[in-house]
Amino acid sequence: MNTLPYDPARLAQRAAEIVANTRELSALGWTPATSSNFSMRLDEKHAAITVSGRDKGRLTEADIMVVDLAGKPVATAHRPSAETLLHTQLYARYPDIGCVLHTHSHVQTVASRLYAPQGHVHLEGYELLKAFAGNQTHEMAMDVPVLPNTQDMDELAGWVETLLDQQPMWGYLINGHGLYAWGKDMAEARRHLEAFEFLLACELDLRRLNA
Numbered sequence: 001m002n003t004l005p006y007d008p009a010r011l012a013q014r015a016a017e018i019v020a021n022t023r024e025l026s027a028l029g030w031t032p033a034t035s036s037n038f039s040m041r042l043d044e045k046h047a048a049i050t051v052s053g054r055d056k057g058r059l060t061e062a063d064i065m066v067v068d069l070a071g072k073p074v075a076t077a078h079r080p081s082a083e084t085l086l087h088t089q090l091y092a093r094y095p096d097i098g099c100v101l102h103t104h105s106h107v108q109t110v111a112s113r114l115y116a117p118q119g120h121v122h123l124e125g126y127e128l129l130k131a132f133a134g135n136q137t138h139e140m141a142m143d144v145p146v147l148p149n150t151q152d153m154d155e156l157a158g159w160v161e162t163l164l165d166q167q168p169m170w171g172y173l174i175n176g177h178g179l180y181a182w183g184k185d186m187a188e189a190r191r192h193l194e195a196f197e198f199l200l201a202c203e204l205d206l207r208r209l210n211a
């Protein structure tokens with residue numbers, strides 16, 4: 001009999017999916033030095049998320065734990081990601097979001113520093129903008145917000161809420177830190193993450209070439 005407040009079979013399935021995808025993202029060099037965190041929704045009240053401080057390139061199913069949508073651990077003594085609130089705020093706000101991915105790639109980090117003064121990275125005219133759910137054409141523009149970094153997750157989550165009140169978005173940068181991206185499931189969140197990475201790299205190259 002299951003006495004847990006979530007379905008353990010679903011946790012096992014989600015943990016396997018997080019581990020497989022995290023290993024691939026880590027192999028790309030996007031999770032240096034234990035950075036980054038990853039989560040998937042389990043149900044309307046719970047999410048599976050990486051345990052804090054683990055080497056994301058060597059993750060196993062034992063490195064995935066359950067939190068409620070306030071970010072509190074559920075039926076475990078593990079400590080969740082230091083940035084858990086940035087994941088759970090999205091699950092709590094949007095019932096259709098099923099996966100949140102956070103990485104610290106070189107491109108994401110450099111772009112976050114370079115564009116922090118203007119507060120966003122402007123992306124326009126790229127065919128790859130169609131990778132974002134709801135976009136049908138390259139003839140559109142998207143401003144990727146760049147938030148200040150802070151260790152105060154309540155404050156950071158508050159800034160994200162303000163942004164979400166203003167515009168639909170699939171991700172944001174944090175200055176000197178990395179990128180958050182999300183989607184309805186792992187496949188969509190990965191597509192968004194990879195599209196952000198590619199488009200930010202293009203913008204950095206254009207800055208270099210035009211310099």
Ligand SMILES: CSCCC(=O)C(=O)COP(=O)(O)O
Pocket residue numbers: 033034035036037050051052053054080081082083102
């Ligand atoms: C050494 S990385 C600093 C923390 C961070 O930004 C991160 O993404 C990983 O933190 P976690 O607690 O999720 O391991």
Ligand SMILES: [Zn+2]
Pocket residue numbers: 035036037083102104177178
């Ligand atoms: Zn981080």
